[in-house]
Amino acid sequence: MRPKPPSGTLLARLEDLPDPGARASAWEGGAVLLVRRGESVTGWSNMCPHAGLPLALPDGRGLLHKGEALVCPVHGASFELDEGRCTGGPAAGDRLTAIAVIVENGEIRAA
Numbered sequence: 427m428r429p430k431p432p433s434g435t436l437l438a439r440l441e442d443l444p445d446p447g448a449r450a451s452a453w454e455g456g457a458v459l460l461v462r463r464g465e466s467v468t469g470w471s472n473m474c475p476h477a478g479l480p481l482a483l484p485d486g487r488g489l490l491h492k493g494e495a496l497v498c499p500v501h502g503a504s505f506e507l508d509e510g511r512c513t514g515g516p517a518a519g520d521r522l523t524a525i526a527v528i529v530e531n532g533e534i535r536a537a
């Protein structure tokens with residue numbers, strides 16, 4: 427289980443994320459995967475529910491398919507970005523663990 431950041435923890439700056447795109451936060455060695463779509467950011471525990479491995483690549487990048495689904499680089503499970511439900515691949519029936527975030531003044535912080 428990855429740690430959850432305390433409320434107010436600075437996770438990244440909005441300008442550091444591709445749009446659309448996903449990147450692991452610097453906090454706790456990438457424990458949170460941040461997904462940006464425009465000015466909207468969602469946060470997820472950087473751990474795939476299939477085998478407990480990181481969703482981000484070793485360089486911190488997350489894989490988005492058409493800007494709409496997060497794809498695990500290990501075995502290819504895909505997850506929709508509203509509630510984190512698996513929509514394909516070996517994690518069927520599972521979902522990502524949401525990390526609530528807020529975006530304010532260009533900063534992404536734990537809620």
Ligand code: FES
Pocket residue numbers: 474475476477478479498499500501502503515516517
């Ligand atoms: S660890 Fe993610 S699909 Fe297997």
